Amino acid sequence: MAVRQVQARGIAEQCVPFARAARELELKPREFELAVQLGEVRTVSSGPGGRRRIAREEIERHKSAEGFPKELRTRLWVVGTAEGAELMGISPARFARLARGGCFAPVRFYVNRYRVVVWHYLASDLVEFADRNPEMLTGRTPALLRAALEKHPDRRARSWRARRLDQLTAATGDPWERAAVPAAVLDPGELAHAVPDPGERAYLHALRPVLARARPEATAAREVIDELVMAEDPDEIDWHRHCLIAALTEARADRPAPGCHTPTGSAAAPQEPTEPERRPAPPAEPVPGAEPTMPARPRGLWARLCGRKRPPGRDRAPEATAGRRP
Incomplete structure (x- = not known):
């Protein structure tokens, strides 16, 4: 115990809290939050309760990189529908169709005063x-995209959930915390079906990660967010139940949930659902009669991103796009 305490104290002394790390990396609070979520800025567990901090080595790695801080902030550049359409050289209406169809996943959102969800994307x-x-940027909308939109008129929330769950899964090494990630998007009824043991459900609830935050006083926004984080479509729900049951098998093999005296690995569980069909994102196949030429784009915006360089060995959380997971 004493050795672990000394090791933990040593780690804490070599780390800095988030607010200080953001200042040193010249990032605004929301930029820094996004950098952590994407794995652009890696965190370590430090102090009691598994509190996350930033290692001094990680800060120095970024500060010594070529083009700091401009290159880092460029990788964290987010845009809404209007700026995204301008960046790609297409109309806002076409951009919205591509986004609703799951061609690219939102990276974050906010709820405006009219309770409308405003999505943001990584440039x-x-x-x-x-x-x-x-x-995909010119001519008629491809048939596969039209079919996808007919089946799922708006996949943006689903795409964001998939991406956010991938980020949260990549951020933890504890098997019970990993199991709590897919559990976070299942409603109480689905969770009870997947996890019959009330002790295990209580433990998963205690470990439940926060997918999106809202200001305490923003009651209306909180209600919208609470709905948005829950899986909706039957095939999406089945996928997350499949992931939860698989993760529970690993977690039970590692240790029982606190207060559960069921022998490891023997806890009751429903039959694992068949893995839902994976719907690939619409492939980039030219539509007959459409000329696959790249439309003109704002040179300044385009060059700013196309000229970026990714630092070697960067450990970024995997992107989740609609159709791959779930």
Whole structure:
């Protein structure tokens, strides 16, 4: 115990809190929050309760990188619908169709005073999508995208959930905390079906990660967010139940939940649902009669991102796009 305390004290002395790290990295609070979520800025567990901090080595790694802090802030550049459409050289209406169809996943959102969800996207994601799929930006909407929109008129919330769950899963090494990630998007009824043991459900609830935060006084926004973080479509719910049951198997093998005396690995569980069909994102196939030419884009915005360099060995959380997971 004494050795662990000394080690923990040593780690804490080599780390700095989030607010100080943000100042040293010349990032605004929301930029820093996004950097942590994306894995651009890596955190370590330090202090009681697993409190997360930033290692001094991580800060120095960024500060010594070429182009700091401009390159780091460019990788964290987020845009809304209007600026995203301008960046890609398409109309806002076409941009909205691509986003609703799950062609790229939102990275964050906010709820405005009219209780409308306003989505934001990583500018680098839009650049990469446009470079890979120029034919999706001109001509008629591809048939596969039209079919996807008919089945799921708006996949933005689903795409964001998938991406956020990937981020949270990548941020933890504890098996019970990993199991709590898919559990966080299942309503109480679905969770009870997947996890019959009330002790295990209580433990998962205690470990439940926060997918999105709202100001305490923003009651209306909180209600919208509470709805948005829950899985909606049956196939999405089945996928997250599948992930939860698989994660529970690993967690039970590691240790029982506190207060549960069921022998490890023998806790009752429903039959694992069949893995839902994975719906790939619409492939970039030219529509007959459509000329796959790249439309003109604002040179300054485009060059700013296309000229960026990714630092070697950067450990960024995997992106989740709609159709891959769930």
